[in-house]
Structures are given as structure tokens and as C-alpha cells.
Amino acid sequence: MQAMQRLVRSSRRGSHRRRFLIFKCFLACGVTMLIASGALIFYLYQADLPLAYSDRHSQLLSRQGEAIAVFSSSDRSRSNVALNHISPYLIQATLAVEDRHFYDHFGFDLKGMARAVLVNLKEMNKVQGASTLTQQLARNLYLSHERTWSRKLKEAMYTAQLEMKLGKDEILQMYLNEIYYGHGAYGIEAAAQMYFGKSAEQLSLAESAMLAGVPKGPTYYSPFNQMKNAKDRQRLILNAMVETGNITELQAEKAYEEILQFQSPKLRTTGDQAPYFRDYVRNVIINELGFDESLLENGGLKIYTTLDMETQKAAELAVASELKDSPELEAALISIDPRSGHIKALVGGVNYVRSQYNHVFATTRQPGSTFKPIMYLSALSSRKMTSASKFSSQPTLFHYDNNRKTYSPKNFGDKYLGEIDMRQAIAASDNIYAVNTILTVGADQVIELGRKMGITSPLNAVPSLALGTSPVSPFEMATAFGVISNQGKQVKPVAVLKITDDEDRILYEAPSAAPEQVVEPAAAYVLTHLLESVFEAGGTGNRVSADIKRPVAGKTGTTSTDAWLVGFTPELSTAVWVGYDKGKMLGTAESRKAAPIFAKYTEKALEKVPPKIFPIPDGVVSVYLDPATGKLATEDCPSKKLEVFIEGTEPTETCDAHGDKEPEPLPVEEKTQSRSWWSDLKRWWMD
Incomplete structure (x- = not known):
């Protein structure tokens, strides 16, 4: 019995010792953690925050590496404003949708994080986030958008530093002055002025709820781009404000039903060169290459492009010199190297400040007779016609669609030439010959070739297609004529060659051009030889032939509202369009503007390049x-x-x-x- 009692007492003493040892271990770990935490907190408090990431602007570079534009500029798109000069509705809307517990947490919403984890686990996808305003501010100010654990750790450190060094109102004010609201506007003051033409202090409940929704997706929720998406998010935010007690359901409903008065985005006045090209590249990077707009705006990227600034200046000068006395007349010029697909010059309009609409990509313009070469190429390559094929140029009533329909085209000025061949028809732009050709070849075959050459706009399979009645863009026409210049090979146009981040790491590099043989080289050359006659005696482009000191081929085109010249040398395929935005009829003088623009541009752009004949293939x-x-x-x-x-x-x-x-x-x-x-x-x- 005594032995048993001694054994029990010994066991109890051992248990006490083990518990004491465990307690000492926990105590030591706790003290170590407290010391480490204190040291970390002291370090973070003493350490300086880095330079704000948003101060680094993405640059657009020319083919020669020259900086020609930026995608962000604080001079035009950022205006800091004190918190007490921001509408209370905007503040409430932002907190309701982004961080309801902003004034209660220390930079991290632990409950929100736990809730987000549970929701994401349930949905087996990342459907809910838990970033606080402070975390978002730290991310926007100091970090890139790469998704790595090291970036997450830095975000946590910077978040803690912001909470230590600044008060909550200061953080909120900095956030509202920093966040990106789309279309180049940083901060709520710039956004309020751009969207509504008023200060942030004057924003109504409806306007505040609309703007508070944009930062979630500046492109997707922009009322300029996607009004339905913007309104859906506005309703979500108004409901959130009801839940937080900021407004009543009746106020929310009235605000949602309110018709907002937007103004056009404010004009950019950075003095950037080639603004239409810059806007086009922005669209390519975001919508085709999939880059985030905020990364493009303030990620410090370098975008290396194909633009040649000497060529670009030649294009701008040619347009300006011809249209300087025509205040409402618009123009477009796009020039592509057919051998590589590189876009060398792009002028989307006469005056960017007056109109940011890029006419190079307008698909509402009839190309007129400039479409005929595509049809003639189809006729030649199919062997259904040759350059010696003849038709009678005279008033004709054509029957088509199994003789159920008729078509009676006319020549310009009712001028008819009698029996003519293809060269004469091209030089004189004869419409009767053209319709005979499309009925011989077949409209479907012409459309099929047009698609291969780069025409993406809808084309109607009717006889009038021969006269260019289906609208296309100057970009498509320059692409298609590049096939003719490049011995029948099509190379897709390219504007962006490479994109690097702020540490010169390559984020994107354009794949090597892969030419596609659309038609045989011999057919392309025969057509080129015929198109040269447009600039010779009797041709519709003869009046500018004296201004061009090198072999050139092309085609003029004129409708009641549009004037074109699309032409090429071995080095450049260029489309020029002139017209009015409102569909106003062109006078005789205005309809003759496209040809001299083409001539002046071509000579200036290639003044350092020796003249070359078009290579003759086998x-x-x-x-x-x-x-x-x-x-x-x-x-x-x-x-x-x-x-x-x-x-x-x-x-x-x-x-x-x-x-x-x-x-x-x-x-x-x-x-x-x-x-x-x-x-x-x-x-x-x-x-």
C-alpha cells in the first residue's frame, strides 16, 4: 500500500515538472515573439516608406527608342483635395462598398479575411476579397501588380507602416486622391471634373454612388464604356449604403432612377506626340494583349512600338498642309510597311483637341473605286480575266440574281470610253468595266479574297460591291493593298513590338511576322503594273504624278461624301481618306484633297530612301x-x-x-x- 502511494506521489511530481517545462517553453516563445514583434514594429515605425509607385509613368517609345508619349500625367489628371472638400456621400459610398470597418481595424480586417476564405472555399474560386482601403492604398502607392508571396509580404509591411504613421482620415484622404477612376483620371477631384464637370465637394448621392463603383474595374465599370455595368454597380453600392445606415431605401431608389448628366472626357493636354497612335496602342494593350489599365497608367512600363517619328511627322505635315483652310474637313492616314506589317505612321484626324475620334478605324466610309483593285486581283489570279480582257464602256443595264434584279451604274460625268481593256479601266476608273468584271468573277470570290487580304468589315455580295459600296476602314484598305505590294503575301499589321516593366523585364514580345501567301506573286505584280497607270497620263492620279519621284501604284476613289487614295511603294502601303464627320457632301475641291496628301507624304517619308522598282517575280x-x-x-x-x-x-x-x-x-x-x-x-x- 505504501509502495503504491509513493508511486502516485512520484507520478504527480513528474507531471508537475512536465507542465512546468511546457509552461516555461510557452513563456519563452511568447517572450521571444513579443520581443520580435516589438522589434518589427519599431523597425516599421522608424523605416521610411518607399517612393510612391504611381509616380512612375508608362512610356510610349518609337521605333528608334524615342519617348513620344506617356500613359499617365499628374499635370493633367490628378488634383489633390482635402477630405472636408469631398462629398460625404462619396466617402460613405466608398466605405460601404470597399471597407465598412475602416475606422475599427488596424489596417487588416481579420473578420473579413476569415469570411472571404470561407466563401472562396465554398465556391472553390476566388469570388470575394478582403483588402482594406489601407491595403489597397499600399498596393497602389508602392507595389507592382505581380502576384507573388513576396509582394503580399511587402503589402502587409507597407499597410502596417501607413497605419502607424498616419491617422485614419489621412489614409482615407490619400486613398481618395490616389485611386484610379479610369480615362486617365486619378483621384476623386479629377474624376468628378472629368465625368460631371464639377468639384468632388458638389457630387450628389447618385453621382457619388456611380463614381465609387468605377475603381473596381476602371474599364468595365466606366459609364463612358459600359453604362449597364456602371448602373448595376451603382445599385449595388446604394444597397450597401442602405445596409450601413447611411441612406434610406427611398433615397437609394431615387438616386438610382436619377438621370445623370455626363460630359465628354476632358481633353488630354500633355503635348504627347502622335496622340491617335497612342490611343490605338492603349486599346491594343488593354483589349488585345490583356494588360490591366491601371498597370498601363502607372506601372512604369515601356512600350516599344513600330512608329517611325520622321514618317509620322511627314504624315501630320501632309494632312495639315492640305486641310489648313478647311476647318470642318476631317482626314485619316495610315501607313504600313507591307514587308513586316509595322505601322509606320497613323493620323486619325486633323486636330486631336477638336476630336479624338480615330478615323483610321472608322468602318462607316465607302471606299468607292479604291476597292476595285481587290476585285481585279481576284479576276487575274483566277485566270478568268487578263490585263487584255475587254468590255464596252457604255450605259448598261445589268441583270443579276438569276435575272430577278437589275443594276444600272454610271460613269463619273457620264463619260464612256467604248471598248477598253483592264489597264484603261483602272486608269480611268471605269464603273461599267468594273461591274462586268465582278459579274464575270463572282462577288463571293471577291469577298473571299478580300477577307484573306485583311478586310474584316461586312461585304455585300451584290454588283455594286465592285464600286466600293460596302463601308470599310482606312486601316483595312492599307492592309489589303499591302498584300499587292508584298508580292501577294499578307503580314498582319503590328504596332507593339515589346513591353517591359520598370525593371526592364520583358512582359510581352510580339511574335515574329508570319507572312501568308494570299495570291501568287505573278498576279500581284501584274496588278501592280496596272495600278501604276493611275499616276500616268490619263490616270485619275496623274495630277499629282509630278510630286512623286519614284515608282508608285495605287487607286483613287470618290463618293459624294468620301475621297480616297490608297497606294503603295515597295516600302509603304498607305491609305488616305478625306471627308466630313456629319456626312456633309464634298465639293469638287475637297474631293481632290486625298491625292496630294498621299503624294506629299510618300515623298517626304521616303526622301532618304532611293527609288526602287517593284520586284518582278517568276x-x-x-x-x-x-x-x-x-x-x-x-x-x-x-x-x-x-x-x-x-x-x-x-x-x-x-x-x-x-x-x-x-x-x-x-x-x-x-x-x-x-x-x-x-x-x-x-x-x-x-x-
Whole structure:
């Protein structure tokens, strides 16, 4: 019995010792943690916060590496305002939707974090976040948008520092002056002025609830871009304000039903170069490459582009010089290197301050006769027609759709030329010949080729398609004509070559251009040879031929509201459009503005590039024809012209209308008088 009692007492003493040892361990760990926490808190309190991340602006760089624009500028889009000069409704709306317990926590909402974890686990997806305003401020001020554990740790440290060094009102004021509200507006004062033309202090309940919803997704919830999304989020915020007791249900309902008076986004006055190109690149980066808009605005990115500033300045100068005396007339110019797809120049309008609408991508303009080359290329490549094919240019009533419909086009000025071939039809822009061509080839085949060449706008399979009645954009036309210039190869246009972050790490690099052979090189060259006649005697572009000192091919086009010239050299494919935004009719002088813009731009842009003839591919043959008969010319033919064909499609019958001798085809070596110095050079090269 005594032995048993001694054993029990010994066991109790051992248990007490173990508990004491465990207590000592916990105490030591607790003291260590307290010391470490104290040291960390002391360090964070003493340490300086880094330079605000938002002070670093993303830059747009030219092909030569020259900075030409920024995507953020505090001079134009940021205006700090004191908390007591911000509408109480805006403050309440922001806290209700972003951080209801802002004044109760120390920078981290532990209950909110736990709740978010449970919700996300239940949904097996990240459907709810728990970032406080302080955390968001720390992220926007000091951190990039990379998703790593190190960034999360830094965010926590900066959050704690902000809470230590600043009062709650100071943090809230800084947040409202820092947060991005879309369209280049940082801070609530800039946003209030941009969206509603008033100060942040004057914002109503409805306006406050609308603006408080934008920072969640500046593009997705912008009332300028997505009104339905913006209104849905406004309702959510008003309901949140009801839940927090800031407003009544009746106030919420009235605010939601209120029709808000928005104003257009304020004009940017940063003095950026190539503003239309900058806006286009912004759209590409956000909507095509998937970059976050706030990262683009203040992430310190470098965007390397294809824009050549000398070429761009040549384009801007050409447009300005021709339209300086036409205050309402608008213009667009897009120029692409067909060999690489690089966009070298882009002018979306005459005056960016007056109108930010980028006419280069306007798909409401009829291209007129500039569409005809696409149709003629289809005719040549299908072998259904050649450059010697003839139709009678005279008033004609065409029947189509199994003779159920008719179409009666006219030539400009009711001018008809009689029996003509394809070269004459292109030079004179003959509509009767064009409609005969599309009925011979088939509209569906023309549309199919147009798609391959880069036309994405809807095209109607009707005879009038031959005359360019289906609207397309200048961008599409420059892309399509680039195929002709590039020996039938299509290279997709590209504007952004590379994007790096503020530490020069590559975030995006454009893939190598992959040319697609859309049509055979021989067909593209034959059409190019025909399009050169537009700038020669009798051609619709002849009046500017003296201004162009190099081989050039192209096509003019004129409708009642639109004037075009789309043309190319071996180095550039360029589309020029001139017209009015309101659909006003063009006068005679205004309809002739596109050609001189094209000529001035082309010469200036290529002034340092030696003139080059268009390279002649294999599969092209040249023969002399008798213009009257279209047959192979002989020595007895009183006139003759050199014409090119896809090998195997050239005429084989010799002209027998002149002379008594057995007709012998005229050898190609015998030349007739050249139309221009580069025609001599070209024919010498062909021979």
C-alpha cells in the first residue's frame, strides 16, 4: 500500500515538472515573439516608406527608342483635395462598398479575411476579397501588380507602416486622391471634373454612388464604356449604403432612377506626340494583349512600338498642309510597311483637341473605286480575266440574281470610253468595266479574297460591291493593298513590338511576322503594273504624278461624301481618306484633297530612301500588243504597248489587221516611247 502511494506521489511530481517545462517553453516563445514583434514594429515605425509607385509613368517609345508619349500625367489628371472638400456621400459610398470597418481595424480586417476564405472555399474560386482601403492604398502607392508571396509580404509591411504613421482620415484622404477612376483620371477631384464637370465637394448621392463603383474595374465599370455595368454597380453600392445606415431605401431608389448628366472626357493636354497612335496602342494593350489599365497608367512600363517619328511627322505635315483652310474637313492616314506589317505612321484626324475620334478605324466610309483593285486581283489570279480582257464602256443595264434584279451604274460625268481593256479601266476608273468584271468573277470570290487580304468589315455580295459600296476602314484598305505590294503575301499589321516593366523585364514580345501567301506573286505584280497607270497620263492620279519621284501604284476613289487614295511603294502601303464627320457632301475641291496628301507624304517619308522598282517575280511575261485588237503587235501595227501577264495567260494570236505580210509578233526587245523615267528603268529590268 505504501509502495503504491509513493508511486502516485512520484507520478504527480513528474507531471508537475512536465507542465512546468511546457509552461516555461510557452513563456519563452511568447517572450521571444513579443520581443520580435516589438522589434518589427519599431523597425516599421522608424523605416521610411518607399517612393510612391504611381509616380512612375508608362512610356510610349518609337521605333528608334524615342519617348513620344506617356500613359499617365499628374499635370493633367490628378488634383489633390482635402477630405472636408469631398462629398460625404462619396466617402460613405466608398466605405460601404470597399471597407465598412475602416475606422475599427488596424489596417487588416481579420473578420473579413476569415469570411472571404470561407466563401472562396465554398465556391472553390476566388469570388470575394478582403483588402482594406489601407491595403489597397499600399498596393497602389508602392507595389507592382505581380502576384507573388513576396509582394503580399511587402503589402502587409507597407499597410502596417501607413497605419502607424498616419491617422485614419489621412489614409482615407490619400486613398481618395490616389485611386484610379479610369480615362486617365486619378483621384476623386479629377474624376468628378472629368465625368460631371464639377468639384468632388458638389457630387450628389447618385453621382457619388456611380463614381465609387468605377475603381473596381476602371474599364468595365466606366459609364463612358459600359453604362449597364456602371448602373448595376451603382445599385449595388446604394444597397450597401442602405445596409450601413447611411441612406434610406427611398433615397437609394431615387438616386438610382436619377438621370445623370455626363460630359465628354476632358481633353488630354500633355503635348504627347502622335496622340491617335497612342490611343490605338492603349486599346491594343488593354483589349488585345490583356494588360490591366491601371498597370498601363502607372506601372512604369515601356512600350516599344513600330512608329517611325520622321514618317509620322511627314504624315501630320501632309494632312495639315492640305486641310489648313478647311476647318470642318476631317482626314485619316495610315501607313504600313507591307514587308513586316509595322505601322509606320497613323493620323486619325486633323486636330486631336477638336476630336479624338480615330478615323483610321472608322468602318462607316465607302471606299468607292479604291476597292476595285481587290476585285481585279481576284479576276487575274483566277485566270478568268487578263490585263487584255475587254468590255464596252457604255450605259448598261445589268441583270443579276438569276435575272430577278437589275443594276444600272454610271460613269463619273457620264463619260464612256467604248471598248477598253483592264489597264484603261483602272486608269480611268471605269464603273461599267468594273461591274462586268465582278459579274464575270463572282462577288463571293471577291469577298473571299478580300477577307484573306485583311478586310474584316461586312461585304455585300451584290454588283455594286465592285464600286466600293460596302463601308470599310482606312486601316483595312492599307492592309489589303499591302498584300499587292508584298508580292501577294499578307503580314498582319503590328504596332507593339515589346513591353517591359520598370525593371526592364520583358512582359510581352510580339511574335515574329508570319507572312501568308494570299495570291501568287505573278498576279500581284501584274496588278501592280496596272495600278501604276493611275499616276500616268490619263490616270485619275496623274495630277499629282509630278510630286512623286519614284515608282508608285495605287487607286483613287470618290463618293459624294468620301475621297480616297490608297497606294503603295515597295516600302509603304498607305491609305488616305478625306471627308466630313456629319456626312456633309464634298465639293469638287475637297474631293481632290486625298491625292496630294498621299503624294506629299510618300515623298517626304521616303526622301532618304532611293527609288526602287517593284520586284518582278517568276511567272510574269511581257509582250507588245496592238491596242486596237488586243492581239500581239507586229512591225506593221501603227501603235503598240507593252503589257504584262501571268505566264500562260498572255495572248497568242498575232494582229493581222495591218500590212500584207505574214504577221510576226514584235519582239519585246523593241521598245516604244516610255511614259516616265521609271517606266524606262522597269522595262530595261524586264528585258
